[in-house]
Amino acid sequence: MTKTPQDRNISSSFAKGLSVLAVFDAETPSLTLAEIARRTGQDRATARRGALTLVQAGYLRQDGRMLSLTPRVLALAGGFLQANQFGRRVQPVLNQHARALDVGITLCILDQDRVLVLAQSTVDQGPVTHGFTAGSHIPLVHTSLGRMLLAGLPLEELESTLARVPIPRHTELSLTDPMEIGEQINLARSQGWSLTDSEFEPGILGLAVPVSAPGRTPIVVGASLPRGQSPQKDSESLLRGLQVCAGDLRQSRAVESL
Amino acid sequence: MTKTPQDRNISSSFAKGLSVLAVFDAETPSLTLAEIARRTGQDRATARRGALTLVQAGYLRQDGRMLSLTPRVLALAGGFLQANQFGRRVQPVLNQHARALDVGITLCILDQDRVLVLAQSTVDQGPVTHGFTAGSHIPLVHTSLGRMLLAGLPLEELESTLARVPIPRHTELSLTDPMEIGEQINLARSQGWSLTDSEFEPGILGLAVPVSAPGRTPIVVGASLPRGQSPQKDSESLLRGLQVCAGDLRQSRAVESL
């Protein structure tokens, strides 16, 4: 009657618990037990055990019936950031170019069909402030960052991804036809940069260029700027700046093993 | 023969797995299975199951025999940062004051007897660049940030903490007598700021002021500057700047519920 050919090397309890920790995202900063159970697809009792374990370990805190993340989760990320010398190698480069170009620069990677912000330069009051930080997720198909990342995928992976991801509609100008989006991605790949115009935020241009070498895990940097009369012209100097920034990052060898 | 009065609400497998994830810190960016087992105090087989589960979940990657964190752990931190609007409320304030004062400003909290960096403004090439980022741990008893944090603890907690933590010796000037350190902490509490001189890095001053209200979970901001002839004088204007910064953070209500 053994019907579960489970991998004895994987701890399913642990995996279930992890998925509890992972349901806390930007949109839902605090959740009830019932919510967690629903989102993880676990039984309420199971989700409760997972959540209580996380509370005991200090990763979650409980205020009444709401559960939310504690600062301790930052320590986990800190391990990654320090291991890759982000503070020493990446952040200074981003800051330097951001200062010179007077824009916020974002470094991103793909993670689970989403764009994950690895690091972001910090310029006072940029024109577009969505409040993204390292660890934030940003839209995939309607941002220059996302499209440039997708352009770095192997073709078959790109196709399956495009077929899989939802295509929301952030603005009137958001492309909704997967074919059109695919073309923009191909364009980005061939020309080596990606420009989006008001597809995520009205009146805002997004510009992104690759950092990683072709064929490797895609990593990109990008920036936003307010749309003027001529998007192409507006972004010309910024494009060159971003390309220099990407070159510096490549040279710093900081993003090679991600 | 039942001898383990275990809490049925806690999943011990999950807790063990979490401790595997937590052993990856700044000093040891990649570990072997045996190392993990040793550090977590778990059986090798147990540690292996935990690690393999983390690999499958995408939080760890395996290169040969070495295991290391993947960028995905950043997403966990992102949940916390976004929930508390760090990108929108905290980072801009830090950046603004950092720019005005021309120093890097660090926002910290206590976590497990360590100083955890919550956020950091990044000024181009500050004098002291340890490469700290959000999620980094910095020394507790020999930095102004750590002492100011300790000064915010209830007295009995402070005592037990001081008795518990190791006291390393970073420089010739590092205080090593717990009593002396305790006095410095008391001084910090009474005067409302903390100054350290070359106790962590030779020739570098550290200055920190509290952000949190007295009695609440301590949160502090601080900065570093090179030591001149007179530490007190050097830091006078910076102290006022940090106090304004702390006031702004208080007003932004961003750090109330940590």
Place this chain on the structure above:
DNA sequence: TCTATTGGTTCGTAATACGCACATAGTCAA
């Protein structure tokens, strides 16, 4: 008010993770 949902608890049982043990393969010194 009534009703639906939630949080908390109990408990029998199936499933699971534990950890010893063994086999193998590197690693370093002598």
Place this chain on the structure above:
DNA sequence: TTGACTATGTGCGTATTACGAACCAATAGA
């Protein structure tokens, strides 16, 4: 090379563990 040591992978019997249904109490919503 040899030999001692350490690391990794895996099998497996068994005790532990986590599962989830069922139930009650409390809360929220209408």
